[in-house]
Amino acid sequence: MSDRPLPWHDAWERALYSEAGFFRTSRPADHFRTNAHVGAFAGAVAELARRAGAATVVDLGAGGGELLTALRAELPGVRLTGVELAHRPEGLADDIEWRDTLPERIDGLLVANEWLDNVPCDVVELDDHHVPRELLVDPATGEEALGDPHGSSWLRTWWPMTEPGQRAEVGSARDVVWADAVSRVHGTAVAIDYGHLRGDRPPFGSLRSYVDGREVDVRPDGTRDVTAHVAVDAVAHAVGGTLLRQREALTRLGVDGRRPPLDLAHRDPTAYVRALGRAGEAGELLATGGLGDFWWIVTDTLGHGTLAP
């Protein structure tokens, strides 16, 4: 990689998605555990697909195909498609389609789990004169420098900064790509991610890097993930979506983290152990301070109200 300082957006794009980029050379599951790796999540997505009457489920940013593989058992007869820049996983069932661009039209359910946080953004910092300036970064070291002023109505609306030194990730690119994805859907679209609202933006942004399950220095050099929390209210506004915390969305879909009744252990020990496993997975998906705090941005383009309480 070149050492030339680049706008953060360009360095981020290259670090993750160029031929030698992080997501081209390794799978998400090698580095972190997501909803898609927890069995009970597929059950909830399957329930959402059934409520949407989906003939097709498209998983955008499908990673290693874990969610689609689990859905295959849950949704016989439903067409499953992974949209992913990385190559088709070895051993993926032949009847799961794998492609690198979204279909023109999706009749059914579109899911994007932890996809938006990896959509590169401009990163800005408020200078001593209260002017938002684009941040440049040296990909090899992560060292940053202030660039040109960054005029953005998105910042003024969604992430106003007040004190010199404050930083923000400009989420307009995410609003645009998710709006494009949702415009293809005849049914339900859901983006699921960690995020923040206008009233609680992190004052110094949320740019982070992870590799092998641990947080490391932020550096767009292709050896590590680069991610930032999603301004979920801005995205929801762009698509006319409804915002829900994951624990609320999953509860509406019937995910239950309560332990099975103890008498089941006596009546049917095997069923008890199975139910205990399901409750454990549900607990992980619903956890406060963990996956339960994630946001769901839900858009029913046909007005079905699939997640209405």
Ligand SMILES: C[S@@+](CC[C@H](N)C(=O)[O-])C[C@H]1O[C@@H](n2cnc3c(N)ncnc32)[C@H](O)[C@@H]1O
């Ligand atoms: C954090 S991973 C999430 C993977 C999976 N959804 C999960 O929850 O485990 C983000 C994935 O999105 C993929 N991705 C990013 N931008 C993409 C794009 N424009 N089209 C298709 N896939 C993309 C990356 O290659 C990466 O595998």
